[in-house]
Amino acid sequence: MSTLRGLWRLLLSSARDLAPIVLVIAFFQAVILQQPFPNLDKVIIGLVFVLVGLSLFVQGLETGLFPIGESMANAFARKGSLIALLAFAFCLGFGTTVAEPALIAVAAEAGRVAGAGGAIADTEEARGSYAFYLRMTVALSVGAALVLGVFRILKGWPIQYLIIGGYVLVVVLTVFAPPEIVGIAYDSGGVTTSTITVPLVTALGVGLASTIRGRNPMIDGFGLIAFASLTPMIFVLIYGMVV
Amino acid sequence: MDLLMHTATTGLSTMVDVLPIAAVLFGFQILVIRRRPPNLKRVLAGFGYVLVGLTFFLVGLEQALFPLGETMASQLTAPEFIRGSAVVRDGAIDWRDYLWVYVFAAAIGFSTTIAEPSLIAVALKAEEISGGSIGAFGLRIAVAIGVAAGVSIGAYRIVSGTPLPYYIMAGYVIVILQTLRATKMIIPLAYDSGGVTTSTVTVPVVAALGLGLASTIPGRSPLIDGFGLIAFASVFPIMSVMGYATLTSWLRAKRKGSGEGARGKEKAP
Numbered sequence: 362m363s364t365l366r367g368l369w370r371l372l373l374s375s376a377r378d379l380a381p382i383v384l385v386i387a388f389f390q391a392v393i394l395q396q397p398f399p400n401l402d403k404v405i406i407g408l409v410f411v412l413v414g415l416s417l418f419v420q421g422l423e424t425g426l427f428p429i430g431e432s433m434a435n436a437f438a439r440k441g442s443l444i445a446l447l448a449f450a451f452c453l454g455f456g457t458t459v460a461e462p463a464l465i466a467v468a469a470e471a472g473r474v475a476g477a478g479g480a481i482a483d484t485e486e487a488r489g490s491y492a493f494y495l496r497m498t499v500a501l502s503v504g505a506a507l508v509l510g511v512f513r514i515l516k517g518w519p520i521q522y523l524i525i526g527g528y529v530l531v532v533v534l535t536v537f538a539p540p541e542i543v544g545i546a547y548d549s550g551g552v553t554t555s556t557i558t559v560p561l562v563t564a565l566g567v568g569l570a571s572t573i574r575g576r577n578p579m580i581d582g583f584g585l586i587a588f589a590s591l592t593p594m595i596f597v598l599i600y601g602m603v604v
Numbered sequence: 605m606d607l608l609m610h611t612a613t614t615g616l617s618t619m620v621d622v623l624p625i626a627a628v629l630f631g632f633q634i635l636v637i638r639r640r641p642p643n644l645k646r647v648l649a650g651f652g653y654v655l656v657g658l659t660f661f662l663v664g665l666e667q668a669l670f671p672l673g674e675t676m677a678s679q680l681t682a683p684e685f686i687r688g689s690a691v692v693r694d695g696a697i698d699w700r701d702y703l704w705v706y707v708f709a710a711a712i713g714f715s716t717t718i719a720e721p722s723l724i725a726v727a728l729k730a731e732e733i734s735g736g737s738i739g740a741f742g743l744r745i746a747v748a749i750g751v752a753a754g755v756s757i758g759a760y761r762i763v764s765g766t767p768l769p770y771y772i773m774a775g776y777v778i779v780i781l782q783t784l785r786a787t788k789m790i791i792p793l794a795y796d797s798g799g800v801t802t803s804t805v806t807v808p809v810v811a812a813l814g815l816g817l818a819s820t821i822p823g824r825s826p827l828i829d830g831f832g833l834i835a836f837a838s839v840f841p842i843m844s845v846m847g848y849a850t851l852t853s854w855l856r857a858k859r860k861g862s863g864e865g866a867r868g869k870e871k872a873p
Binding site for chain 1: 607627658667726773795
């Protein structure tokens with residue numbers, strides 16, 4: 362009975378989360394563009410799918426992703442091996458980014474831009490290898506970001522100096538980087554953090570900060586995602602200058 | 605039947621996405637930690653929920669929302685719509701003709717952010733850790749307002765053709781100034797919210813809007829000008845979250861001053 366009620370509550374809150382999109386699209390379709398809805402039945406079925414999917418995902422967050430992230434953070438903190446923890450952070454960052462579909466799409470697009478702009482030879486092969494190395498660069502940068510971010514949590518460094526330092530680096534690199542890579546570099550920061558990575562990484566950071574004495578989960582636990590969205594910009598700008 | 609096939613293939617590709625993550629998690633669990641994680645069955649069930657949930661979510665989005673959102677983005681940016689709704693000024697483009705594009709950009713940025721699953725995750729965690737002093741729903745609204753402003757200004761940038769780095773640098777300067785004034789508690793969370801806003805729901809619709817705009821406006825290249833909207837959507841939430849924190853602490857101080865104890869709007873339902 363209580364699970365049923367829980368499910369119902371989840372569905373209701375998902376419906377609330379989705380209502381704005383439905384309203385925006387309906388308003389623009391009917392009032393501004395003044396067009397009828399194409400395949401209304403398909404849209405409604407799709408909405409039901411989205412509703413059920415979002416509810417299940419939130420349920421899975423609480424029972425799967427958060428607990429495993431936290432329990433691993435605890436286990437690593439108790440084990441006390443810095444190398445193992447940092448290796449885990451790197452693998453998590455690299456492994457979750459390298460196969461990210463959004464990144465694959467952006468890298469392919471970047472290869473086309475570079476080919477058309479004359480930065481590389483405009484052949485299938487050159488574009489493909491450009492895209493591949495770009496993807497590896499971004500994945501490496503996310504791995505490095507999590508290593509740095511975890512190290513920060515352990516040391517208790519204030520995040521703002523690191524992030525602001527990163528911003529300054531981005532600005533300086535922007536001046537020297539070829540202009541066609543700038544837009545892609547800025548966007549690459551946004552595409553690296555997928556829906557499954559974010560909860561895991563957040564739980565890892567918060568778990569570490571709550572286990573280690575003297576760290577505040579609110580001040581030290583958050584911030585890993587911020588590193589993971591900043592370093593790709595830096596690495597991609599450098600990549601654009603080197604290649 | 606078509607839908608069934610589509611669901612199956614999406615499920616498969618979600619599984620492929622999860623595979624490296626699962627490999628890292630369980631690899632380290634077995635080789636380094638060498639202990640069974642507590643509640644293993646429950647955790648595995650949770651992974652199952654996430655997989656199935658994400659699959660349904662993606663299939664539904666692809667069925668219902670993405671095609672509509674993308675068509676709308678291209679219709680709103682089409683020259684016929686722009687010409688029909690505004691006076692033609694000597695054939696030159698005027699950024700004011702694109703008013704509905706900015707409104708659409710803001711509305712779609714806001715609404716897709718509210719539905720973003722990774723933001724839900726971070727907001728839930730923040731509410732739990734802060735002991736409820738940061739409300740999950742209030743935080744999400746703040747982030748969504750930031751994305752709305754960001755995407756809208758980003759659309760204006762594409763229309764006006766002004767260089768992207770200036771905007772982003774100006775954004776950074778504002779973020780740095782706000783950081784100096786903000787309470788220490790909110791800073792890491794604010795920086796994080798810049799990165800989580802742009803994933804499953806927001807990116808496809810916003811990218812379609814950027815590419816649509818850049819390819820219909822004369823003199824813009826979709827390859828150079830089409831990118832960059834995502835960057836706007838990641839900088840502006842940092843500002844709005846810090847602004848939200850300043851606002852709530854200010855309101856709380858004011859309420860305390862007048863002897864009123866009731867909790868404000870930041871309390872999530």
